[in-house]
Structures are given as structure tokens and as C-alpha cells.
Amino acid sequence: METVDVIIPAYRPGKEFEKLLDSLSTQNYPVEKILVMNTEEKFWNTAWEKKFPKVDVVHLKKADFDHGGTRCRGARLSDSDIMVFMTQDAVPADRxxxxxxxxPLQENSKVGAAYARQLAREDCAYLEKYTRRFNYPETSSIKWEKDTGIYGIKTYFCSNVCAAYKKSIYEEIGGFVKKAIFNEDMIYAGTMAKRGYGIAYAADACVIHSHNYSCRQQFHRNFDLGVSQADHPEIFEGVPSEGEGLRLVKKSLAYLIKTGHIWLVPKLAGQSGFKYMGYFLGKRYKKLPKKVILFCTMNREYWKNE
Structure with a gap:
């Protein structure tokens, strides 16, 4: 039986995080260790280590956190066959x-990563619920490098909100990039695909996770997404990147009209515009003044040493 560790970067974890720890501790497929990479020790509840014996915690300073580097550090602390990375705000839908x-990792030796389906929370906005269903459909799939002609950049999609990685392939690839503003999961998945490995989407593995982002938040997130792609032309250059976004807009518009939610069309237009504007600028960040970059980014800490 292959061993599994779960690695979770955390910052100011609260009651919802306790639900996550409880659910991971009672999974039908047992978890060996739950490694928490916690930013700022003063926000950590020490009672969790007693309540959940599988929990090991490593405390970090805020300045030391990095989307790629922190996960790399967590991976080095794991000696399991399979590593599952999660975010602190994702809750397993079941055991x-x-x-x-x-x-998928067990059934196919050439599949190196698998990511979970994300179900919307009860308080999720109507339009975002549709986006979840679009990005995380009911049917499982496996994508390979040859599929870039069909799916474009979506071929490399993988989400560390909840994703599993074979440790042996992870070490062969070299792990996540050590410094990443964002998108470390897709950068890794793209590298892996170019080495001949597959990326699985496990539709029957479900977590509850969604956000109601404002237009401004969408702008910042997509700016950082664009930066991550600009920094890794070896993965993303030459791969169609905007077709899937346009397809989502068209599908969302048709859905709103079909369901009689016409009044949400301006919101769709606004969100889509801010997403594209952020992404467009992020892809071209090297031409922007530092002040503009700091205004656009979601992660100001990342740019301190740039």
C-alpha cells in the first residue's frame, strides 16, 4: 500500500482549518502525516497537534514564504510515495x-499528478458557481503534451488547492520552482508533460472550495498569473493561452441568458475585462515601472528583492 502525506501551507488558520485536519485524519485511505507549513507561529493553535496526532508543523516567517519554495521545503520533509498538496481553505467533500x-497515479505509471474537483461553497455567487462547473466538470480525464493542440494552455492545468504527486516523478522533474509568484502547480505540470508524463483530473475526488472575488481581486490574481507565465517561456511560450478564457466567457454568457439571469451580464463583462487586463499587463510586466507592478500585483512581498 503506497503511503500518502498531505502538505498544507497555512497562514492564520482558523475553525475551517480544524475541519480540514479532522477530515484528513479520518479518510478511508489513511494519511501518514499532515505537514503544515505555517507562516507566523503566533497565529498557530498548539492544541491541534494534540488533537490530531498526524499533524507535524513547521513555522515560517512571512518574509520566507514562497508559493514554490515553501512547498518544496514541505516535500523535502516527506518520505511518502505520494504527496498531496492542499490549501488551508479547501475541505474534503467526503472520506x-x-x-x-x-x-489515477496508481493505475498508470506515466501519470505523475492528479488534481481534485472543486465544488462551490453554499455562499458562492451564481456566476462563480458556473465557473466552477466549467473548470471542474463531472468527467475525469488525463491530458498529455500532445493535447496542447486541442486544449492549449489548459493542458497544463493543475491546482494545488488539492493535488497529488508521485514522489519519484517529482524528484526526477526537480520539484516545484524554488521561487514563484503564483502558479507553481501549472509550471510543474507543464514541465512534467514535456517529459512525457500525464496530468489527471479526478472528478470523483472532491473538495469544497470557492471564492467570491471582486473585479479588483481578479485583476491582481490574473496579473500574477501573467507574470508567472512570462517568467517561464520554456513552458508557456507558443502554447495558445487565451482561447479557453474566451470560451468560458461565451459559455457563461449563454448560461446567463438561458437561465434568465440577464442582469448578471454586466458583472460578467466587468470581471472578464479585469481578468484580461491583469493577465495582459502581467505577461508584459518587464516593460512596466516598479511602482506600476506593485500596484498591479497580489503578492507585494515577492517583489521586495526583485
Whole structure:
């Protein structure tokens, strides 16, 4: 039986995080260790280590956190066959999450990563619920490098909100990039695909996770997404990147009209515009003044040493 560790970067974890720890501790496929990479020790609840014996915590300073580097550090602390990375705000939908998530890795030796389906929270906005269903459909799939002609950049999609990685392939690839503003999961998945490995989407492995981002937040997130792609032309250059976004807009518009939610069309237009504007500027960040970059980014800490 292959061993599984779960690695979770955390910052100011609260009651929802306790639900996550409880659910991971009672999965039908047992988890060996839950490694928490916690930013700022003063916000950590020490009672969790007693309540959940599988929890190991490593405390970091805020200045030391990095989307790629922190996960790399967590991976070095794991000696399991499979590593599952999660975010602190994702909650397993049931006790079969781990078993269903790692199954594609167990069934195909050439599949190096698998990511979970994200279900919307109860308080999720109407339009965002549709976006979740668009990005995380009911049917599982495996994508390979040859699929870039069909899916474009979506071929490399993988989300560390909840994703599993074979440790042996992870070490062969060299792990996540050590410094990443964002998107470390897709950068890794793209590298892996170019080495001949597949990326699985496990639709029966479900976590509850969604956000109601404002237009401004969408702008900042997509700016950083654009930066991450600009920094890694070896992965993303030459791969169609805007077709999937346009398809989402068209599908969302048709859905709003079909369901009689016409009044949400201006919101769709606004969100889509801010997303594209952020992404457009992020891809061209090297031409922008530092002040403009700091205004656009979601992660100001990242630019301190740039």
C-alpha cells in the first residue's frame, strides 16, 4: 500500500482549518502525516497537534514564504510515495477524497499528478458557481503534451488547492520552482508533460472550495498569473493561452441568458475585462515601472528583492 502525506501551507488558520485536519485524519485511505507549513507561529493553535496526532508543523516567517519554495521545503520533509498538496481553505467533500485522488497515479505509471474537483461553497455567487462547473466538470480525464493542440494552455492545468504527486516523478522533474509568484502547480505540470508524463483530473475526488472575488481581486490574481507565465517561456511560450478564457466567457454568457439571469451580464463583462487586463499587463510586466507592478500585483512581498 503506497503511503500518502498531505502538505498544507497555512497562514492564520482558523475553525475551517480544524475541519480540514479532522477530515484528513479520518479518510478511508489513511494519511501518514499532515505537514503544515505555517507562516507566523503566533497565529498557530498548539492544541491541534494534540488533537490530531498526524499533524507535524513547521513555522515560517512571512518574509520566507514562497508559493514554490515553501512547498518544496514541505516535500523535502516527506518520505511518502505520494504527496498531496492542499490549501488551508479547501475541505474534503467526503472520506474518499484521498483514495479517489491518488487512484489515477496508481493505475498508470506515466501519470505523475492528479488534481481534485472543486465544488462551490453554499455562499458562492451564481456566476462563480458556473465557473466552477466549467473548470471542474463531472468527467475525469488525463491530458498529455500532445493535447496542447486541442486544449492549449489548459493542458497544463493543475491546482494545488488539492493535488497529488508521485514522489519519484517529482524528484526526477526537480520539484516545484524554488521561487514563484503564483502558479507553481501549472509550471510543474507543464514541465512534467514535456517529459512525457500525464496530468489527471479526478472528478470523483472532491473538495469544497470557492471564492467570491471582486473585479479588483481578479485583476491582481490574473496579473500574477501573467507574470508567472512570462517568467517561464520554456513552458508557456507558443502554447495558445487565451482561447479557453474566451470560451468560458461565451459559455457563461449563454448560461446567463438561458437561465434568465440577464442582469448578471454586466458583472460578467466587468470581471472578464479585469481578468484580461491583469493577465495582459502581467505577461508584459518587464516593460512596466516598479511602482506600476506593485500596484498591479497580489503578492507585494515577492517583489521586495526583485
Amino acid at each position: 474518499n477524497l484521498i483514495g479517489n485522488l491518488i487512484r
